[in-house]
Amino acid sequence: MSQPLLNSLDLPGRPEDTRVVVAMSGGVDSSATAALLKAEGYDVVGITLQLYDHGAATHRKGACCAGRDIHDARDVAERLGIPHYVLDYESRFRESVIDNFAASYAAGETPVPCIECNRSVKFRDLLKTARELGAQALATGHYVASRRRADGSRALVCAADADRDQSYFLFATTQEQLDFLRFPLGDMTKPQARELARRFDLAVADKQDSQDICFVPSGRYTDIIAKLRPNAMAPGDIVDRDGRVLGTHAGIVHFTIGQRRGLGIASDAPLYVVGIDAAQHRVIVGPREALRMHRIALRDVNWIGGADLATAVGDGLELFVKVRSTRAPQPASLRLVDGRYEIELVGGEEGVSPGQACVFYDAAGGQARVLGGGFIVSARARVGHHQEQSALAAARS
Numbered sequence: 001m002s003q004p005l006l007n008s009l010d011l012p013g014r015p016e017d018t019r020v021v022v023a024m025s026g027g028v029d030s031s032a033t034a035a036l037l038k039a040e041g042y043d044v045v046g047i048t049l050q051l052y053d054h055g056a057a058t059h060r061k062g063a064c065c066a067g068r069d070i071h072d073a074r075d076v077a078e079r080l081g082i083p084h085y086v087l088d089y090e091s092r093f094r095e096s097v098i099d100n101f102a103a104s105y106a107a108g109e110t111p112v113p114c115i116e117c118n119r120s121v122k123f124r125d126l127l128k129t130a131r132e133l134g135a136q137a138l139a140t141g142h143y144v145a146s147r148r149r150a151d152g153s154r155a156l157v158c159a160a161d162a163d164r165d166q167s168y169f170l171f172a173t174t175q176e177q178l179d180f181l182r183f184p185l186g187d188m189t190k191p192q193a194r195e196l197a198r199r200f201d202l203a204v205a206d207k208q209d210s211q212d213i214c215f216v217p218s219g220r221y222t223d224i225i226a227k228l229r230p231n232a233m234a235p236g237d238i239v240d241r242d243g244r245v246l247g248t249h250a251g252i253v254h255f256t257i258g259q260r261r262g263l264g265i266a267s268d269a270p271l272y273v274v275g276i277d278a279a280q281h282r283v284i285v286g287p288r289e290a291l292r293m294h295r296i297a298l299r300d301v302n303w304i305g306g307a308d309l310a311t312a313v314g315d316g317l318e319l320f321v322k323v324r325s326t327r328a329p330q331p332a333s334l335r336l337v338d339g340r341y342e343i344e345l346v347g348g349e350e351g352v353s354p355g356q357a358c359v360f361y362d363a364a365g366g367q368a369r370v371l372g373g374g375f376i377v378s379a380r381a382r383v384g385h386h387q388e389q390s391a392l393a394a395a396r397s
Helices: 028-039 067-080 090-108 113-132 175-180 188-200 221-228 309-313 390-396
Strands: 019-023 044-051 084-088 135-141 145-149 154-158 236-239 247-250 272-277 283-285 293-303 316-323 330-337 340-350 358-359 369-381
Touching: 019 067, 019 113, 028 044, 028 067, 028 188, 028 330, 044 113, 044 293, 067 084, 090 113, 090 221, 113 175, 154 175, 247 369, 293 309, 309 330
Parallel strands: 019 044, 019 135, 044 084, 236 283
Antiparallel strands: 145 154, 154 369, 236 247, 272 283, 293 340, 293 369, 316 330, 316 358, 330 340, 358 369
C-alpha cells in the first residue's frame, strides 16, 4: 500500500535508492513513520535505543524506551519487513541526560530532559550512526515539520496540529543536524497517525502515549536525584523575599518556580515559590504578582534562523518566545547585553524558571518557524526590588 507523504522527505534520487534510518521508540508515531516510508519505497532501517536499565520499567505504561517498547518496535519492524537494530546507549544517556538532570535540580533549576536527549543522544549520536549506515536522512515521529529554504538549508516549522507540536523540545537542533533530519508526521494529526498505523495493521495503533520522564519508572524523579545528588535533599528554610523564615522544607528538589502547593505555610494570602537559593538550601516565597518576569538571561543559545545570530539580532530582534512547552508564544525582543543574550517580554510571564528553555519563533500562531532558543539562567521584573529573582541571578551569574 502506498500513500503520498504529507510532508515530503525532499531527498534527491529515487526512493528505492535512498536509505532512511527511522528512530523507532516502539510507539505509534515512530511506527507510522517507518510504515509510511517503507510504503513509499525507501530503503528503511529501524533503530531503537536502549537508554537505561529498563528491568523495573518493562511493563509500565506511560514510559518510553522501556523493555516493552523495544519489543513493540521489533514487532513493527518484522511486520514491515525492514531491518531493525537495538543499540545500547545506556552510558551515553546516563552521562548526557540523567547526570545533567540531577545536577540541574541540585542547582535549584527545573530541567527539561527531553531537550537534552534530543540534542545529544538522538540528534548527535544516533545521527552519526545513521550516517555510518549510509543513510541519506534520519526520520523521527516528532510532530514538527521541516521545510527547505531557497539556499538549500532546512527550516524547523511548528506542526500543523498545534496541540501536538513538539518544536519546543527541538530548538537545540543544530543546522547541520536539521539538514539531515526529516519529520514525516509534521503535517498530520495524531488521529491520522493512528489511522495510518491501523491501515498497515500495526499492533501499536492504539498504544497509549508516553507521558512520564522515561528514566523515572517509579514516577518519582526525586529518587533519581537523591541517589546522584544527595545534597539536594538537604533540609532548609522557606523564607519570604526579605529573608524572614516562614517554615522549613525537606529539600529544594521538591520545588519549582511558580509552585503553590506543598509549602506547608499558613498565610493570609496565597504564597508561591518565587526563587530557589541552592547554595543556602532556601526556598523563597512571595505573592503571585512577584512571579511576573519581563527580562530573561539565557545561556547556550542555539540559532537556526538562517542568518548569523549577531547580524540577525543587531540592536534588537523582535520575535515571539515560549518559556514553557504548554504556553502560547509571547511577543518579545532578543538583545545582546554585556556579552549575554537576553529576552525582554512585552507583557511579562509568570513562573519563569532557570533550567527551562526559552524558544524563539517568527510568529505567534499557525506553522511558525523556529528560530532557535536558549536555556534560562535567571529572570527579573522590569522594575522593583521585590519583584526580582535576585537570589537566582546572584547564584547563577
